[in-house]
Amino acid sequence: MWCKRCQQDAPGIANGEGGMACARCGSTVRTSPTAAGEKRSADEMAALASAALADDAPTTDTWQLDAELTEAERLLAAFSPLAVPADASLVIASQAARTHRFDPEVKRRDELEKPPAIGGFVAWILLLAGTMALVCGGVLIGWSLYAGRAALWNLGLPILLAGQAGLLLGVVLQLVRIWQNHRAAAERLAAVDRQLGDLEQTTTLLGNTYGAGSSTFFAHLAEGASPHLLLADLKGQMDLLAMKMSGK
Known part of the structure; x- marks a missing residue:
């Protein structure tokens, strides 16, 4: 160069x-x-x-669309036939049994709220002792009036007053025990009613698993059923659709 x-x-x-x-x-x-x-x-x-x-930079609309697609994929995966066991009725029955199982805390609370036996025993003792003291004091006062003995009057009047107080206290304790028994019986009846409602709901869920399709869902929707029941209807319809698709 x-x-x-x-x-x-x-x-x-x-x-x-x-x-x-x-x-x-x-x-x-x-x-x-x-x-x-x-x-x-x-x-x-x-x-x-x-x-x-x-x-090509992602915008807000693109991110929102990606989030919606991700949510849709998650819902499809949750309700896909692969995520549903073969025997859906057994799964729903087991879930209902676990959900509506008798709560030991409720049973323990009912046992704690049950009126103690010693309270009834004390009430009966007070009633018996008060009645005996009332009768004894009345007899002494009557005898003092009949025989004119002031000493019997002085002895019978305190016994009569003590008997009246004991009798009144025993009646109050007995009324309290009766009220407690009534409340415990009402709570047990309410618990039985709740268990019957749970049993009815479980039976409805089992019937809707292989029920009459969309008619059941719209019927419950018109009746204002709970979201759990509507979700069970939709799940039963998806199970039926999955079974039909797998059969084809």
Whole structure:
């Protein structure tokens, strides 16, 4: 390569500007049009790539759509035939049995609220002792009036008053015990009613598992049924659809 500054042939090296420089003096000898064009083309390609990346950047609508698609896939996976056991009735029956099992805490609470036997025993003792003291005091007072003995009056009056107090206290305790028995019986009846309602709901769930399709769902929807019952209707319909699709 001929260098104008060195006035001789010198080996050329490529510089950073896309041209050729002299290896001895470092002056630029000439700029390669091809290299310049390639550099310009590379810059244009980089600009186009940046614009394409800017256009492909995810927007808020894209993120929202992705979130909705993810939620739809999750729901489809939850209600897919692969997620439903073969015998759906046994699964619902077991779930209902676990859900509506008699709670030991309720049983323990009923046992704690049951009136203690010692309370009834004390009430009967007070009633018996009060009645005996009342009768004894009355007899002593009557005898003192009949015989004119003031000592019997002084002895019979305190016994009579103590008998009345004991009798009144025994009656109050007995009334409290009767009220407690009535409340315990009402709570037991309410518990039985709840268990009957749970049994009816379980039977309805089992019947809706292989029930009459969408008519059951719309009937319960018109009646204002609970969301759990409506969900059971939909699950039963999806189970039927899965069984029909697997049969085909």
